[in-house]
Amino acid sequence: MNPSMRxxxxxxILGLTLSFLIGPFLIIILAGASATDYLAFPPEGLTLKWxxxxxxxxxxxxxxxxxxxxxxxxxxxxxxxxxPAAYALNRYDLPGAETLRTIVAAPIxxxxxxxxxxxxxxxVVPTGVTVTLAxxxxxxxxxxxxxxxVVSSSMTNLRADMEEAAVLLGCSRLQAFTKVVxxxxxxxxxxxxxxxxxxxxxxxxxxxxxxxxxxxxxxIDMLAYMEIxxxxxxxxLSALLAFMSLAIVYTAERLLxxxxxx
Amino acid sequence: xxDAFVQLSDLTLSYGKSVAVPxxxxxxxxxxLIALLGPSGCGKTTTMRSIAGLLAPSGGTITIDGRDVTxxxxxxxxxxxxxxxxxxxxxxxxxENVAFGxxxxxxPEAEIRQRTEEGLATVGLTGFEKRKPAEMSGGQQQxxxxxxxxxxxxxxxxxxxxxxxxxARLRLEMRxxxxxxxxxxxxxxxxxxxxxxxxxALADRIVLMKDGRIEQLGTPxxxxxxxxxxFAAEFMGFENIFKVEGTDVISPKGRLPLAASPxxxxxxxxxxxxxxxxxxxxxxxxxxxxxxxxxxYVIDSALGPIxxxxxxxxxxxxxxxxxxxxxxxxTARGLAA
Numbered sequence: 001m002n003p004s005m006r007x008x009x010x011x012x013i014l015g016l017t018l019s020f021l022i023g024p025f026l027i028i029i030l031a032g033a034s035a036t037d038y039l040a041f042p043p044e045g046l047t048l049k050w051x052x053x054x055x056x057x058x059x060x061x062x063x064x065x066x067x068x069x070x071x072x073x074x075x076x077x078x079x080x081x082x083x084p085a086a087y088a089l090n091r092y093d094l095p096g097a098e099t100l101r102t103i104v105a106a107p108i109x110x111x112x113x114x115x116x117x118x119x120x121x122x123x124v125v126p127t128g129v130t131v132t133l134a135x136x137x138x139x140x141x142x143x144x145x146x147x148x149x150v151v152s153s154s155m156t157n158l159r160a161d162m163e164e165a166a167v168l169l170g171c172s173r174l175q176a177f178t179k180v181v182x183x184x185x186x187x188x189x190x191x192x193x194x195x196x197x198x199x200x201x202x203x204x205x206x207x208x209x210x211x212x213x214x215x216x217x218x219x220i221d222m223l224a225y226m227e228i229x230x231x232x233x234x235x236x237l238s239a240l241l242a243f244m245s246l247a248i249v250y251t252a253e254r255l256l257x258x259x260x261x262x
Numbered sequence: 263x264x265d266a267f268v269q270l271s272d273l274t275l276s277y278g279k280s281v282a283v284p285x286x287x288x289x290x291x292x293x294x295l296i297a298l299l300g301p302s303g304c305g306k307t308t309t310m311r312s313i314a315g316l317l318a319p320s321g322g323t324i325t326i327d328g329r330d331v332t333x334x335x336x337x338x339x340x341x342x343x344x345x346x347x348x349x350x351x352x353x354x355x356x357x358e359n360v361a362f363g364x365x366x367x368x369x370p371e372a373e374i375r376q377r378t379e380e381g382l383a384t385v386g387l388t389g390f391e392k393r394k395p396a397e398m399s400g401g402q403q404q405x406x407x408x409x410x411x412x413x414x415x416x417x418x419x420x421x422x423x424x425x426x427x428x429x430a431r432l433r434l435e436m437r438x439x440x441x442x443x444x445x446x447x448x449x450x451x452x453x454x455x456x457x458x459x460x461x462x463a464l465a466d467r468i469v470l471m472k473d474g475r476i477e478q479l480g481t482p483x484x485x486x487x488x489x490x491x492x493f494a495a496e497f498m499g500f501e502n503i504f505k506v507e508g509t510d511v512i513s514p515k516g517r518l519p520l521a522a523s524p525x526x527x528x529x530x531x532x533x534x535x536x537x538x539x540x541x542x543x544x545x546x547x548x549x550x551x552x553x554x555x556x557x558x559y560v561i562d563s564a565l566g567p568i569x570x571x572x573x574x575x576x577x578x579x580x581x582x583x584x585x586x587x588x589x590x591x592x593t594a595r596g597l598a599a
Contacts (some may be wrong), residue, residue: 143288165349165407167337169363169414181363183353 025242032236039232050236063221067201074139075196082147089154108145112205120209131212138206143196150195154188187256194252198245267292267327267450268418274321275308282308283474295444296452297465305474306454310420315339327417342411346422348403350395351438357391363414379415384443401432421453425460437463448561458497461488470494490595492528500595501569502529515562518543526596531589541588547579561587
């Protein structure tokens with residue numbers, strides 16, 4: 001192959017890759033703007049009415065709030081568990097630390113369908129916990145790997161002697177953690193929160209199993225809505241959610257160089 | 263020892279099952295500047311960490327200023343430590359780094375401000391208050407670390423390899439600085455180093471350690487002139503150390519006769535104690551380098567390589583040529599076996 005041919009091939013591959021990544025996103029934005037009463041692509045006529053209708057659907061509003069609450073509190077809970085876990089894994093020469101790391105990462109590796117089914121069969125059914133609590137615990141567990149991983153990586157450059165210095169200046173171990181470690185991993189914790197939030201918010205397979213009557217996360221609610229009503233508002237809502245995720249990640253990138261931590 | 267300010271008695275320090283320091287006894291007087299000197303793994307850092315309270319001894323006691331602090335936690339011991347890496351808090355300014363310990367004591371703001379500014383002035387960093395550690399050079403960071411410890415008015419100030427991360431020029435500057443600070447404050451200081459020149463230049467007394475034990479303890483002049491063991495001699499720059507057998511000095515390579523029978527089982531010569539250019543022995547020049555006031559020869563002899571300094575007045579003997587030399591008994595240091 002001569003150089004110009006190779007050049008062309010490279011650009012073609014790049015173009016194809018990008019269109020596969022961005023294409024679906026564009027399709028959804030346009031499909032949500034179709035003037036038809038059914039989901040259509042390419043759109044026939046353009047309107048904003050479906051984008052506005054999204055805000056009037058009562059169940060969307062409730063499930064949006066549930067998803068928000070799950071994402072915020074589930075991620076906070078995951079951080080509450082994950083930050084000390086990351087700290088311990090970094091600081092101490094724990095026996096079986098590698099095994100522990102693998103176990104913590106498991107929810108990323110195991111398919112969500114399996115996690116959802118397992119949680120339903122062995123947690124929700126036998127114990128009879130409420131749907132909301134089950135969802136909360138599941139989302140916490142799903143976000144935990146990200147919390148441990150991202151916080152860990154922000155901790156690797158933090159030398160242990162900094163804490164010893166703090167102790168010699170009069171800190172208790174806990175004070176050394178809050179006054180010296182936490183301020184220096186703040187970026188990592190924030191990054192973990194954002195990543196966790198987005199992961200939790202967009203989570204489908206596990207929530208699918210755990211959602212109950214009247215209690216659905218937004219993605220599950222959208223699926224249910226689509227089964228009955230096939231109008232473009234679902235596409236419009238999807239586009240809005242994608243924009244929300246994009247805005248969060250973009251802000252995070254500008255504020256604290258998010259990509260450094262992930 | 264009634265005048266001991268810091269007293270380590272039968273101190274045993276271990277990591278898990280491996281004993282790093284078995285049964286150490288050491289007294290340090292108030293206001294003294296002590297060097298713990300030795301190669302890596304000799305237990306000097308371990309000893310320092312136990313004085314700081316960062317490592318609990320598995321046996322023995324540590325007394326500071328008449329009080330047994332063996333079980334006192336590190337944050338209540340009132341001891342300062344300047345870490346080799348400085349261990350500054352990267353998220354705080356120089357001022358806040360130095361004020362850190364004072365703030366923990368909840369002192370009035372005016373006193374914190376005054377003592378912090380004093381501390382920064384002592385180390386010559388007035389005007390650097392608002393800098394973050396990342397915006398300062400290594401030397402400046404170390405000064406902040408020093409000031410951070412000094413403002414706490416510690417009973418003992420420990421320094422871990424205080425000069426090893428600095429370049430040659432800064433090293434000299436910091437050395438003078440440490441001596442001046444020690445004079446001004448009168449604080450008892452213990453510093454750890456593997457560099458004998460650093461220990462000789464700085465310390466009032468040197469504790470030379472090997473395998474967790476004190477090999478020799480004495481003033482720099484003492485250790486320099488009168489090492490007692492081959493290990494101490496080697497550390498103090500005696501580059502030619504040989505065993506004695508009858509009237510010969512021997513090495514695995516061979517032997518050379520001496521003028522008379524020595525009384526010590528081991529003899530050691532500094533390079534400048536070897537006579538070059540005359541003498542009963544012959545060797546070949548294996549290397550020669552110019553060192554300003556003298557030439558440093560490596561002579562290939564019957565004993566193997568001998569390091570010898572020759573006066574610059576002596577004409578240079580080219581590589582590979584024969585050179586005469588002597589190992590005079592008069593300039594030899596006798597060592598214990």
